Amino acid sequence: MTTQRKLRYGMVGGGQNAFIGAVHRMAANLDGQLELVAGAFSADAANSKTTGEQLFLQPQRTYASYTEMAEREAALPANERIDFVAIVTPNFLHAPVAELFLKKGFHVVCDKPMTLNLREAKALRTTVRRTGKVFALTHNYTGYPMVKEARELVRSGKLGKILKVVAEYPQGWLLDKIEATGQKQAAWRSDPKKAGASCCVGDIGTHAENLGRYITGLEIAELCADFTTFVPGRKLEDDANMLIRYQGGAKGVLHCSQISCGEENNLNIRVYGTLGSLAWQQEHPNELKFTAKGEPARILRRGNGYVSDVAKKFTRLPFGHPEAFIEAFANIYLEAVAAIRAKIAGKKGTFDYPTVDDGVVGMAFIETAVKSAASKGKWTKFPQF
Numbered sequence: 001m002t003t004q005r006k007l008r009y010g011m012v013g014g015g016q017n018a019f020i021g022a023v024h025r026m027a028a029n030l031d032g033q034l035e036l037v038a039g040a041f042s043a044d045a046a047n048s049k050t051t052g053e054q055l056f057l058q059p060q061r062t063y064a065s066y067t068e069m070a071e072r073e074a075a076l077p078a079n080e081r082i083d084f085v086a087i088v089t090p091n092f093l094h095a096p097v098a099e100l101f102l103k104k105g106f107h108v109v110c111d112k113p114m115t116l117n118l119r120e121a122k123a124l125r126t127t128v129r130r131t132g133k134v135f136a137l138t139h140n141y142t143g144y145p146m147v148k149e150a151r152e153l154v155r156s157g158k159l160g161k162i163l164k165v166v167a168e169y170p171q172g173w174l175l176d177k178i179e180a181t182g183q184k185q186a187a188w189r190s191d192p193k194k195a196g197a198s199c200c201v202g203d204i205g206t207h208a209e210n211l212g213r214y215i216t217g218l219e220i221a222e223l224c225a226d227f228t229t230f231v232p233g234r235k236l237e238d239d240a241n242m243l244i245r246y247q248g249g250a251k252g253v254l255h256c257s258q259i260s261c262g263e264e265n266n267l268n269i270r271v272y273g274t275l276g277s278l279a280w281q282q283e284h285p286n287e288l289k290f291t292a293k294g295e296p297a298r299i300l301r302r303g304n305g306y307v308s309d310v311a312k313k314f315t316r317l318p319f320g321h322p323e324a325f326i327e328a329f330a331n332i333y334l335e336a337v338a339a340i341r342a343k344i345a346g347k348k349g350t351f352d353y354p355t356v357d358d359g360v361v362g363m364a365f366i367e368t369a370v371k372s373a374a375s376k377g378k379w380t381k382f383p384q385f
Contacts, residue, residue, distance in 0.1 A: 006035045007337055009109075010073060010082040012066045012097050013089035015042035015051040019185060020111055021088040024138070025055075027329035028086065033337050037061055038082050040069040066097050074104040084109060084134070084340055090188040091195050091202065095120040098135070102127050107134040107340045109333065113206050113366060114359030116196045118383075121363040128356045134343055136336035137354040139210045139362075141267060143331030145302045145323070146288040148352075149311040150215045150271070150278050153290060160275030160293075162216050165244070165252040167208040169267040174199075174238050174258035177231050190236055197370045199236035201227075204267070205256035205369070206362045210354070211269050212254070213361070215278075218246040220365070220382040223254075227373035230259045242369060245379075286322055310352075360385060 009028065014021015021041070028034045038061040041051040045064035052062025063069035073081045084107035087097050095115040098108050108128075114137055115121045128135045141147060153159060179186040188194040189203055196202055212218065223244045227237035238259045244252030257263070267282035279289040286302040300307060303319030314331045317323055335353040342349045364383045372380035 006033055007083040007340060008035050008037045008081070009084050009086055010038035010040075010061075010069060011036060011086045011088060012040050012069065013042070013087065013093070014039070015044070015047045016054075017184060018042075018088070023326065023329060024086050024088050024109075024111075026326050027140075028333050030326065030330040031334055034333070038069060038073060039063070040066040066093075067100065070100045070104045070106075073106070082106060083344070084336075087111060092116045092193065095124055098124055099127055102131045102133050102135070105131075105133075107336075107343070109136045109138065109336055110359075111138050112210075112354075112359070113196070113202050113362050114356070115363055118360070118363040118367045121360045125356045125360050132343075134336060134339045135356040135359075136332060136339070137356070137359045137362075138329065138332050139207065139214075139354040139358060140325070140329040140332055141207055141211050141282060142214045142352075142354060143314065143328035144280075144282075144285045145307070145311040145314045145331075146280060146285060146300070147211065147215065147328075148314055149288055149300060149302075149307050150269075150280055152308040152310050153276075153278055154216055154271065154273075158276055158290070158292070159271060159273030159278065162218060162246075162250045162271060162273045164250060164272040165212045165216055165218065165246070166270040166272075167212045167252070167254050167268075169204040169208045169256040169265075170260035170263040171204060171258045171265060172261045172263045174231065174234075175261055177233060179234070190234055190238075192235055195236065196366065197236075198227075198366050199234075200238050200256050200258050201225075201240045201369050202366050204258070205240055205242075205254065206365060207267060208254050208256055208269070209365045210358060210362060211267065212252065212271075213358075214354075215269065216250075216271055218248065218250055218252075220252075220368075221245045221247045222379050222381050223368060223372055224377055224379045225369040225372040226377050227370075237373070240369065240373070242372075285324055285328070357385075 040063040041048040087110040225242045228239045239257040242254040270279045276292040288300045291297040335351045339351040
């Protein structure tokens with residue numbers, strides 16, 4: 001099958017009034033390599049139909065359920081059916097949707113966290129390995145050019161031996177119990193049946209953990225977590241604080257919160273080594289602070305000639321023209337699409353996108369943190385894979 005064409009994709013979730021589905025569609029469209037041709041956009045068939053109309057899909061390619069979509073797409077001729085599916089549903093649907101489409105022969109791009117629990121994550125990893133299909137997880141913050149520059153600084157030895165990692169993700173949008181008002185995004189994230197065992201850590205703490213692991217390459221050995229539910233009547237935690245011990249001796253501090261008044265999406269990370277340190281902030285993503293031991297701090301900026309070839313590869317605009325959230329998301333799609341094209345062509349390659357293995361680690365992080373918090377802050381061993 002030729003890859004000299006736009007790849008066709010379908011979407012499960014992302015109907016009217018959904019947030020992340022629209023973000024995925026914008027990101028997927030950015031580089032002109034993809035075409036949305038099918039979707040089951042909502043559990044509400046009317047919503048799905050209306051969304052399909054708004055996106056100018058053929059009526060017969062807008063489905064009432066993801067099961068119908070998988071069956072009917074798989075029955076289409078190879079030159080018509082989708083190449084992959086993007087899953088942008090609440091957490092509890094990630095595993096069943098991904099499992100079905102993988103078994104029907106489709107590649108998968110899935111929003112995070114990957115599944116509802118670690119058991120599902122391990123089972124999904126088995127399916128991915130058995131089918132040999134591409135599975136990309138949209139930990140989108142790893143798509144920022146200056147995050148990749150940070151990773152290159154660590155890999156090149158500019159920081160020396162890593163001693164400490166501080167990762168934070170404070171938000172303030174759940175300071176009030178807005179899930180009781182019918183706010184859709186808050187309602188499912190605070191519902192254990194749909195979000196899983198965690199709200200704050202599952203939703204944003206996983207981003208902080210993944211960012212630290214992506215940049216430093218460090219794996220967690222054990223952690224000590226403290227969860228708090230500040231808003232009365234909320235079923236899951238809305239604030240979490242952790243101490244982390246990494247394999248090899250480095251230490252970490254991870255804080256995530258959704259009740260921090262005035263904060264928007266202030267994901268940030270600081271990494272300290274024996275030869276230098278770095279700092280990156282998601283709300284100012286085009287800058288990376290690097291300080292070599294005994295020297296003044298330097299502010300490295302995206303798009304300049306002095307950054308690494310890796311950072312340059314994932315940069316679209318000249319310096320001084322900000323790139324941000326959508327472009328970072330698009331970089332995940334860019335690499336996943338390259339991997340899918342290689343699979344179709346029967347070729348091998350190395351691609352930079354979060355995989356099913358990252359998803360398993362993310363679910364292990366959530367479950368270990370929940371277990372530690374339930375034990376009233378005892379140090380809890382991290383599963384090894």
